[in-house]
Amino acid sequence: MMHAGMPLSWAEGLCCSMLLMAIWAILARLPVLSEASNRVENSSPLAIWITRLLSSQLLLLSLKLLMVGLFFLVIICGLYGTPLPQQNLATELTWNIWWAGLIVSVFFLGSGWCAICPWDTIASYLTRLNILGASDNSTRLNLAVPGVLRSVWPALLMLLLLSWLELGYGITADPYATALLAMLMLIITTTSHALFERKAFCRYFCPVGRTIGFYSQLAPVALRPVDPQVCSRCETLECYRGSEQVEPCPTGLLMKNLKENSYCTSCTNCVRSCPTANISWKLRPLSQEARQDARPRHDEAWFVIALLALALLHGLTMMPIWEQQLQQLSAWLGESGLLLWGFTILLATTLLLVASLYAAAIAVTMKLCRQRIGFKKLFIDMAFMLLPLAFGYHIAHNLTHLWRENSWSWLLHPFGLPTQALPSMSRVMPTMGSGEAGLFILQSGFMLFGFCMSLLILRHRAARLASHDSNRRGFSLLPLALFALLITILQLWLLTQPMMMRF
Numbered sequence: 001m002m003h004a005g006m007p008l009s010w011a012e013g014l015c016c017s018m019l020l021m022a023i024w025a026i027l028a029r030l031p032v033l034s035e036a037s038n039r040v041e042n043s044s045p046l047a048i049w050i051t052r053l054l055s056s057q058l059l060l061l062s063l064k065l066l067m068v069g070l071f072f073l074v075i076i077c078g079l080y081g082t083p084l085p086q087q088n089l090a091t092e093l094t095w096n097i098w099w100a101g102l103i104v105s106v107f108f109l110g111s112g113w114c115a116i117c118p119w120d121t122i123a124s125y126l127t128r129l130n131i132l133g134a135s136d137n138s139t140r141l142n143l144a145v146p147g148v149l150r151s152v153w154p155a156l157l158m159l160l161l162l163s164w165l166e167l168g169y170g171i172t173a174d175p176y177a178t179a180l181l182a183m184l185m186l187i188i189t190t191t192s193h194a195l196f197e198r199k200a201f202c203r204y205f206c207p208v209g210r211t212i213g214f215y216s217q218l219a220p221v222a223l224r225p226v227d228p229q230v231c232s233r234c235e236t237l238e239c240y241r242g243s244e245q246v247e248p249c250p251t252g253l254l255m256k257n258l259k260e261n262s263y264c265t266s267c268t269n270c271v272r273s274c275p276t277a278n279i280s281w282k283l284r285p286l287s288q289e290a291r292q293d294a295r296p297r298h299d300e301a302w303f304v305i306a307l308l309a310l311a312l313l314h315g316l317t318m319m320p321i322w323e324q325q326l327q328q329l330s331a332w333l334g335e336s337g338l339l340l341w342g343f344t345i346l347l348a349t350t351l352l353l354v355a356s357l358y359a360a361a362i363a364v365t366m367k368l369c370r371q372r373i374g375f376k377k378l379f380i381d382m383a384f385m386l387l388p389l390a391f392g393y394h395i396a397h398n399l400t401h402l403w404r405e406n407s408w409s410w411l412l413h414p415f416g417l418p419t420q421a422l423p424s425m426s427r428v429m430p431t432m433g434s435g436e437a438g439l440f441i442l443q444s445g446f447m448l449f450g451f452c453m454s455l456l457i458l459r460h461r462a463a464r465l466a467s468h469d470s471n472r473r474g475f476s477l478l479p480l481a482l483f484a485l486l487i488t489i490l491q492l493w494l495l496t497q498p499m500m501m502r503f
Helices: 008-027 045-056 057-080 089-109 118-128 153-169 175-195 202-205 207-218 229-231 269-273 288-293 298-316 320-333 340-368 375-404 417-430 436-465 474-494
Strands: 221-226 278-283
Touching: 008 436, 008 474, 045 057, 045 229, 045 278, 057 089, 057 118, 057 175, 089 175, 089 221, 089 229, 089 375, 118 175, 118 202, 118 207, 153 175, 153 207, 153 298, 153 340, 202 207, 207 288, 207 298, 207 375, 221 229, 229 320, 229 375, 269 278, 288 436, 298 340, 298 375, 298 474, 320 340, 340 375, 375 436, 436 474
Parallel strands: none
Antiparallel strands: 221 278
8 A cells, every 4th residue: 555755845845945054054164162062051940850750769660560561562462463463552552653652752852761661671670570779689690791792783783683674574564573573672681681780781782772872862851960060079979880779870871971872771870879969851952962972983883874774774665666676686586485685685785875975975075174084083973963864764754654554443452353343443543644734744844853953963073173273164064965965855755755555
């Protein structure tokens, strides 16, 4: 079943606006950075009160148990419910509601999902027999994570595998397979918790957590010290080591040095363990962290590149031309059935093409720079300009699924309705296909946000690399600005194309 895309006139208007933004980014002088621009404003009394509320053990426990209940409901419905994906809670809740809503939630809550993740909640109970707080009843070995795994490469490999299962194997249209995947992720989480110190799965292995973590660099909220001077004088470091009642930071973060949301799980252990109550949620400008604070590493840069490529892949796989190319490639390979080898080759090609175009833009930018900046340093440092490009399109694409593919009938019967009941249900519970203008407005807003934030990150990071030349204009940024414009035009084109329904 096909559904229409965004009107071409909308995309043309967006392209004109983005072209003007790109011209400004190239011609305007680079911003002058100061130490004050890197600081987050002090928390207001209201923010401190909200922090205390959100770190309440009762509230956290209630939300965790709710998520655990929904998690087990997904497994039960997937294993024993109808195989029709549009009528089964397992597929509808997992792929249409949770995954779409999860990315949108980053815009408001940062990595808030990680605080109530059911995988971590169940695994923590199984390995510590305790959901909240410290516990002596531990079955963990607390082994150090091997050096080869102390990066986000494992999470990147798991993200690629998850995308392969979702788009290649078609797990999104299979309630039974969705339930099996949920159980497999729980087994991996529990095994990691049992073997390694702290929560190695959350920091190094979880594809969902790392995706949220990097996207949360764009978020306007962050857990930070109320008074940085108090943290700098602290010697007990309860935020890192924990206390008798509260576990240590699960990902090994020290609040006085914290400048990035990437590995923060928003668990608020630091809030509850701090003896001076000096940690609070703070508001900050959008994308401030990606613009100025983040200090990326090589593995993190490749994770961001993969996020952008996989976001594009989600759109490409819904187009009829993708299916045609996949059929032709698989026929040439002599493959039949699920066509997994053909899909794997096209997935790898998409990743390689995006990475190559970005590398080419970096190489030309390096030649245009007046000062000597190594290719590797420029490649890593500028990678975070790709984050908002991936984030904006990721949300815009997911809104299509949420808006058009959800029948909502699973709310009345999560295991699936009898076939004869479907016609009447379609009249009682209409889909969200009406009000298409609302969908296009939201998609346009997120696409503009992504492109604008990408240019701001590009200009601020260029200014930091050329801090001695405050009068320098952004002409040398032309290749990267064109790359961002090219990717965004491709994303807009995908949004305007008729696409195939997953369900």
